[in-house]
Amino acid sequence: MAPTLAEVFGSDGIDIAERINNFKWNTIYDRGGPNAEYLHDGLAPSYGTLNSESIDDLDEAYKVAIAGVMRSLAKLSSSQRTVNNIETVMMNNTYLEPAEDSIDRTENILKGNMGYFNVGANLDNAVVLTWWNKLIADQDVLNSTINSQAMANIVSQSGAIIDMSQQFWSKSGAHEQKMLDIGVLRFPDLYRIKFSVRVDMSRTIFPMGDLGGITGEFHSRSFKPRQAAIDQLEQDALDSAVQEAEDFFA
Numbered sequence: 001m002a003p004t005l006a007e008v009f010g011s012d013g014i015d016i017a018e019r020i021n022n023f024k025w026n027t028i029y030d031r032g033g034p035n036a037e038y039l040h041d042g043l044a045p046s047y048g049t050l051n052s053e054s055i056d057d058l059d060e061a062y063k064v065a066i067a068g069v070m071r072s073l074a075k076l077s078s079s080q081r082t083v084n085n086i087e088t089v090m091m092n093n094t095y096l097e098p099a100e101d102s103i104d105r106t107e108n109i110l111k112g113n114m115g116y117f118n119v120g121a122n123l124d125n126a127v128v129l130t131w132w133n134k135l136i137a138d139q140d141v142l143n144s145t146i147n148s149q150a151m152a153n154i155v156s157q158s159g160a161i162i163d164m165s166q167q168f169w170s171k172s173g174a175h176e177q178k179m180l181d182i183g184v185l186r187f188p189d190l191y192r193i194k195f196s197v198r199v200d201m202s203r204t205i206f207p208m209g210d211l212g213g214i215t216g217e218f219h220s221r222s223f224k225p226r227q228a229a230i231d232q233l234e235q236d237a238l239d240s241a242v243q244e245a246e247d248f249f250a
Contacts, residue, residue: 117159
């Protein structure tokens with residue numbers, strides 16, 4: 001039996017943008033210090049424009065690739081659904097192959113005395129937008145992941161963490177509070193975004209002796225259908241896989 005979206009992504013199957021943009025970022029940190037209540041998910045969907053109507057316009061090969069990937073991912077237990085495991089599964093899928101080399105980027109935005117780390121800061125601050133655009137550098141991901149209000153909330157809460165860290169964290173060395181760590185399947189591509197607040201009490205890690213800032217990490221791997229393998233399918237198997245992919249979004 002074919003898996004459902006709920007079986008692969010969890011009971012809700014909510015698009016990652018909705019989860020990020022509705023997350024209560026001010027719950028990550030309190031005066032007790034750093035905690036593990038950050039937003040993390042090894043596998044979440046990003047549907048983009050893919051729905052019950054647009055799926056019909058996809059090439060059959062992409063539908064077969066989607067069906068094959070979903071079957072493979074459904075076999076993983078919840079504890080196995082780490083980004084690394086998921087990427088391995090996709091790399092080894094019969095009907096999928098890498099479209100290009102993987103991409104890895106890391107970018108810092110430092111607090112200093114800048115106002116964009118304050119609560120209620122400008123939602124369209126140029127420094128924040130430049131950092132975010134440089135980190136991701138993929139317009140589809142930028143348009144479908146974090147809206148301006150959520151980004152402002154993330155940055156302002158990071159500023160609060162940095163300010164409070166001087167009261168509650170060790171006065172020496174570096175410290176980290178995770179904010180976001182998500183693995184996202186945007187059919188048929190996979191990416192991961194991580195945000196961490198880093199604080200350096202010694203003021204030696206960051207340029208110009210800054211106390212802290214946000215470190216963003218981005219990893220992505222693009223895939224395409226493995227046409228040679230798909231061409232070997234019998235017509236019944238091809239039709240079945242195409243129907244499975246369409247049924248996911250029915």
